[in-house]
Amino acid sequence: xxIKDTAEEWEVRATQTPFVGNKTSVRxxxxxxxxxxxxxxxxxxxxxxxxxxxLDDQGRVLVIRQYRHPVRHKLWEIPAGLLDxxxxxxxHAAQRELYEEAHVKAEDWRVLTDVFTTPGGCDEAVRIFLxxxxxxxxxxxFEVEDEEADMELSRVPxxxxxxxxxxxxxxxxxxxVGVLSLIAAQQGDGLDALRPAExxxxxxxxxx
Numbered sequence: 622x623x624i625k626d627t628a629e630e631w632e633v634r635a636t637q638t639p640f641v642g643n644k645t646s647v648r649x650x651x652x653x654x655x656x657x658x659x660x661x662x663x664x665x666x667x668x669x670x671x672x673x674x675x676l677d678d679q680g681r682v683l684v685i686r687q688y689r690h691p692v693r694h695k696l697w698e699i700p701a702g703l704l705d706x707x708x709x710x711x712x713h714a715a716q717r718e719l720y721e722e723a724h725v726k727a728e729d730w731r732v733l734t735d736v737f738t739t740p741g742g743c744d745e746a747v748r749i750f751l752x753x754x755x756x757x758x759x760x761x762x763f764e765v766e767d768e769e770a771d772m773e774l775s776r777v778p779x780x781x782x783x784x785x786x787x788x789x790x791x792x793x794x795x796x797x798v799g800v801l802s803l804i805a806a807q808q809g810d811g812l813d814a815l816r817p818a819e820x821x822x823x824x825x826x827x828x829x
C-alpha cells in the first residue's frame with residue numbers, strides 16, 4: 622500500500638463569502654457528505670505561502686524573531702511570505718522573501734517539503750525551500766514596517782533548533798516542519814537528493 626495524499630473534491634451545493642480581507646477571506650460552503658446530508662464548512666481562503674530554511678556553511682539556520690498578534694507571541698521563524706501574485710513562481714517569491722527579511726541571497730535552492738498548514742480550517746499551502754551557499758545580498762536593505770520593523774535576526778545551529786522543537790519552546794509551523802525535514806533528509810538520501818527548486822506544486826500551479 623502506498624501512503625500518498627490524493628486530490629478529491631466533494632459536491633458543493635452553495636457557497637458564500639461573508640468576509641473579505643486585505644489578503645485572505647472567509648468562505649462558507651454547503652458540502653454534500655457521503656450519506657447525502659449537507660453540512661456547512663467555514664474556512665479561510667488563502668493565496669498560499671513560501672518559506673525558506675537557509676542553511677549556512679557552518680550548519681546554522683537563519684531565523685527571525687517576530688511578533689504574531691493572533692497568538693500573542695514573539696516567535697522564532699524562518700523567512701516566509703505570501704504568494705501575492707496569482708500563478709507566481711514560488712522560487713522567485715522565496716528568493717524575494719530571503720532578500721527582504723534577511724538581506725541574504727543563496728546559490729543553491731531545493732524543495733524541502735510542501736504542506737497544508739491547517740487543512741481543517743484554511744486552504745493555505747506552503748512550499749518550504751532549502752537554500753544553501755549563502756551570501757550577503759547587494760544593494761540597500763529592504764525597508765520594513767509594522768511588525769517587521771521589530772524583527773530580530775540570528776543564525777542558530779540545527780541541533781539547538783531541534784532541541785527547541787522537541788521541548789516545546791519553538792512553535793512556528795514552517796520552522797518546525799522545515800528543521801525536522803532537514804534532519805530527515807540529511808539522515809536519508811542526503812540534501813542533494815531533494816526535489817529541484819522548480820518541481821511541480823499541484824496545490825499552487827505555476828509557470829517555471
